[in-house]
Amino acid sequence: EPEVTQTPSHQVTQMGQEVILRCVPISNHLYFYWYRQILGQKVEFLVSFYNNEISEKSEIFDDQFSVERPDGSNFTLKIRSTKLEDSAMYFCASSEALMSTDTQYFGPGTRLTVL
């Protein structure tokens, strides 16, 4: 069964450093998403992406964040200058269509630890 994959599974970085989190969505999916979950808190929407541009973003997704689809398979989230409060699980998801009813499939997540 096709699945969303994410690398690395755990990333440790120093405050102020740039990090890039990588995702490979399901191959025939067209819509991609990033979420984060701070330990013990709710899953929070960051951004959705379609046709090489951002479709929707939340208030969390400020200028420190960017997303890119650098090739036909990868979807990346870049945090330019990490802060302690960026420590969280980051989940990538993909869906076939951006209809309101479409199911999003989640990857296993990347745990980001900012020291």
Next chain:
Amino acid sequence: QKEVEQNSGPLSVPEGAIASLNCTYSDRVSQSFFWYRQYSGKSPELIMSIYSNGDKEDGRFTAQLNKASQYVSLLIRDSQPSDSATYLCAVNTYTGGFKTIFGAGTRLFVKA
């Protein structure tokens, strides 16, 4: 601010019992509703989706939606210890583009 509210629990039920999980949402134009299960340290896993008022059954799971009351629930029949997890209610809402808003989740413990 569009919100999705859930009782954080923990909800504790004996094995074989029915577990009832509830969720309310604030945005009347929300169109689709999802229940995810999340084990500790893992990603959300879709259990059920529901789009129309009424009940939808899938195996031991039944989702119920009442748009007038802005309420969605999940019933788990014949609960098993392996059902012990956090159950996340999620709502797709439109704010110029679609985004999914999650509730904080209800922790369920099924006692053997």
